[in-house]
Amino acid sequence: MPCDEGVGTKRFLIFIGDEILLGWEPTLVSAGRYTVNVLRAQYGTTRGQHPVGAECWCVQLAELTLLEWAPPKDAVSVGLKVQPRLLHSEVSMAAVAKVTRAIQRRSLRPLGPANLTANGDGAHPTYATGQDVALDWTLTSEARAGGDPEVDLECRADACVLELWAGGVLKATFTVTQEGPYTLTNTALIAALGSETDFSVRAYLALGSYRSLDSDAITVCKT
Secondary structure, three states, rough: OOOOOOOOOEEEEEEEOOOOEEEEEHHHHHEEEEEEEOOOOOOOOOOOOOOOOOOOOEEEHHHOOOOOOOOOOOOOOEEEEEOOOEEOOOOOOHHOEEEEEEOOOOOHHHOOOEEEEEEEOOOOEEOOOOOOOOEEEEOOOOOOOOOOOOOOOOOOOEEEEEEEEEEEEEEEEEEEOOOOOOOEOOOHHHHHHHHOEEEEEEEEEEEEEOOOOOOOEEEEEEO
């Protein structure tokens, strides 16, 4: 991996495709080529497949103080300005437009679940009068690789959040163990919906108080 610039530092970020890696301890193996230890899928990115010889960018962490900036704990948004600078000339901050972005803390959140099913059906599930609904899902990890060789790493989540929706209204939320299945009893269903009717389930994975930004959803019909 060519990274002649910045090998004096022991820690740096590697940008390759849509993935960000944390690299450290580069070792020279031949002229202009190094091997480096890495942690993959950093800063909320997911592990990807990269061809041999793919172009990457290495940046010293010592020069990225802004990337290590932590917003206030209760902050929900942040205003940012990017100040262009060329040699010794820079645009006045007053002339730079402020960009407001929501703070998502993406890197702290797990991926959402996959393959949500109800009563074993992931396409058109149904339930009958008096019947419980068994919900199940597949755990995910942003560090998993689907190509060869497959890497099956554990999910970071410690809980699954299940939302029950009907008529476009959130009716109930259940926080359960991260691994299914989970039985939604008919009693709990009626208490949430008011009657036995069609409803939708949205499933999120969570790590502490941080819920996944993406979710899986399914509609369950009353027969």
